[in-house]
């Protein structure tokens with residue numbers, strides 16, 4: 001399973017899983033992502049690192065089409081995703097679930113209903129509004145919560161849970177979509193070290209057991225080194241490193257973070273607060 005990602009260029013014609021080619025996103029004169037290219041030929045566990053403002057969130061948001069591409073291409077299993085519109089775009093968004101630093105749960109709603117909202121891409125808005133879920137959907141939501149060790153939290157309001165538990169609810173909501181890719185934008189940046197470990201262990205386990213691709217923006221090097229098969233480093237919108245954790249030496253990290261001799265491995269980046277666009281996309 002843990003094969004090296006050599007031979008990224010498919011000569012046989014078999015499609016690579018995820019291909020990013022010359023991807024750029026402009027915000028006015030600023031290129032948040034600047035001509036980025038990489039290919040993932042299997043469902044790995046990928047970390048994206050870089051200082052705040054490097055373009056990590058914009059890259060993830062383009063992959064799941066929350067943000068439009070200015071130029072370049074994204075394709076998945078040989079099919080273009082950067083040009084999808086309407087129902088086809090929503091279907092793609094159903095396949096790549098998103099997890100955020102601030103969890104983005106509905107705080108006053110119970111945990112089980114928050115998880116069931118992962119089905120919003122697949123069910124009618126009306127059914128969601130009135131919390132009309134099938135028995136099978138409810139059973140599946142509870143089974144996912146059980147799998148993540150938080151079944152007993154199901155009837156509680158999301159806001160009553162600890163941060164680590166809330167992030168596991170967000171992961172459960174993502175799993176409810178049965179996604180091919182999980183995109184996690186700084187999933188542990190708001191958690192204490194113990195909860196951070198539980199959440200990373202959970203993501204890794206989902207990857208190992210289900211074979212789902214995970215792409216996580218991470219703010220600490222040690223987390224990237226510990227959990228990822230492959231690390232992509234971004235600086236000023238460009239990809240400046242793409243390799244294994246072994247190749248991610250302190251010197252390389254210093255280059256990615258653009259730090260001087262005072263560079264510390266504890267360097268962190270801060271994500272944007274709650275993600276309004278995602279909430280809007282979920283509820284539209």
Ligand SMILES: Nc1ncnc2c1ncn2[C@@H]1O[C@H](COP(=O)(O)OP(=O)(O)O)[C@@H](O)[C@H]1O
Pocket residue numbers: 027030031032033050051052053054055056057058059269270271272
């Ligand atoms: N919606 C936006 N409008 C204008 N500029 C943006 C927007 N989103 C991101 N940017 C800018 O793009 C750059 C990259 O941002 P971002 O992708 O959030 O970086 P990171 O997640 O690595 O911190 C930053 O300079 C940021 O200010």
Ligand SMILES: [Mg+2]
Pocket residue numbers: 056057058185217270271272
């Ligand atoms: Mg960010």
